[in-house]
Amino acid sequence: MAIEFPIELAALRNTFTQIEAVLDPTSLRERIADLEKQAAAPDLWDDQENAQAVTSALSAANSELARVTGFERRIEDLEVLVEMGEEADDADTLAEAEVELEKLRKDLSAMEVRTLMSGEWDERNAVVTIRSGAGGDDATDFAEMLMRMYLRWAERHGYQTKVLDTSYAEGAGIKSATFEVNAPYAFGTLSVEAGTHRLARISPFGSADKRQTSFAAVEVIPQIESTDHIEVPESEIKVDVFRSSGPGGQSVNTTDSAVRLTHLPTGIVVSMQDEKSQIQNRAAAMRVLQSRLLLLKKEQEAAQKKELAGDIKASWGDQMRSYFLYGQQLVKDLRTGYEVGNPQIVFDGDLDGLIDAGIRWRRAQQSQQD
Template structure:
């Protein structure tokens, strides 16, 4: 075998040690003990929301610790497997080393994923996410593109075992979506998906053009952290205007027969949030307020970041427009314009296989943050 196993195993251990330094297993164990004590309290479920937060945090901490400890065991087992292969001769030795190379590749992949997770250290990165997709320039193709992106993110979340909930849907007249807002509930959902924010571009032969011409269309993706009770974002009633209206949909049971949809306008900022996918006006108002508070929280964070950026000077790195292009004609290519990461399989990307793009985006963001810090 061509693999230099002693060197490769040393590299795996080095990467794992850097991950352990960030995740801090000792601190994780202390956190698990504290959360376990809270989870055992007899009055835990007197407040279902708080109870769910505690049990979710406990499960996440236990999963993080187990993942690090499991990788430690796997590297030890890999080293033993290599030693067995080196003690054998002929076909038996080759079989051991083939298995060892397969396991080395799998461990390296999992370490790379975990290493990216350690880069998510932002204030709200651990939160669940609220994602809004809006059709941009491009007419019906843009609306169809927005719906394609919705499916892409929902499939991505499904692959990771994250729960999703569509909060608001505005359908386009001919096909697709004018806009959609949905929640993604899972550990680090916001930190992970936040690199997806920006303008996405689609180039293809339009299925809506009877002359078969190539069409370029755009969609904007916004990702904000989900508000929590501890955030204390105060929104006075005098600062908002609430309008109710009848929900719209593609037909059938999706269309409500009462004025249950809610639109909240935040007067000081002009932020507008609409909700119509819950069953009652009260539920839609509560959902809209949560998203409004989340957007105000992000706005506050952006203002603080802008002040820091002004003090640090102008940054060359920018999210900008057209952060990613999806080209279906005249060739097949998805390319992130910030990271240069690309894929020649758009069908797989639209089916939710975007982890490589996300990982590259997280690394790109971290590198640019370091450049700014050193400037």
């Protein structure tokens, strides 16, 4: 069936116009001009933390504007290509236009998802923590598989990551790991991955060749910023120092540089061991602790508002996705119903379909509650 290019091009234009209205290139240019002015200040690097925030925000804003203007050019180029192909009745040119049309559809869909993120902290970097659950060696191995999956996803998109802490299991895999993903809307994007993940497979660690089910928990919090002003009194923190260790408990550091902070009022525990010094690890641990306290405060406020409004519905529920590595070979999101029939590509970082479906599902849930 031949493609109706005029209809398809009009649909692309309509989608792009809606996206452009939300992203607002004019305001984006004004923001870039303001950030460029701040970046040009001679005393910018007197405050390194602020300087890094300004330069990072400027880079992100420029990238966002380039994406929007780039789509405008691509649509115009496609319109010209279609016109040339139809005038010359050139099948090869029209086939090329069809390929570009499909690419534009896919890329516009991804950008449209960005417009669905309007949460208070959606624009921020993300701090992801993965913890193994029930399932013994299979669970700790699964936790490591998930960590690799998210790091590969970030790598595919060119996002910077930094591993902050890794607690290795005595057998296979990891007990837990914490890492940062530094990218525009990293928190808004990855927050739909929070919850309990379930793996079902024939265990490579057992001798009976029986199916093993194991679990791992994923936590996603926004990265703290200097403007958040979350005060944590020293009297509320217990500090422990210890030596960093590698797989199987092997020591990788001969000094007590690793730091564990326990927030006494809430019981929140944060460990850091991947920085070079105790001071750096403590600073990194404090940032993550502040982020968790910030999110906890927001959750408590939201819960209180729901209670006052008479809305006592729970959130998504813990078990949000299952990975089947036997028989049917399937990854299924239990909230959205989205399925991928090739688990290996998912574990290799091909998560965009699952994440986009999660973001659209979340927006639909929010609309129902409004």
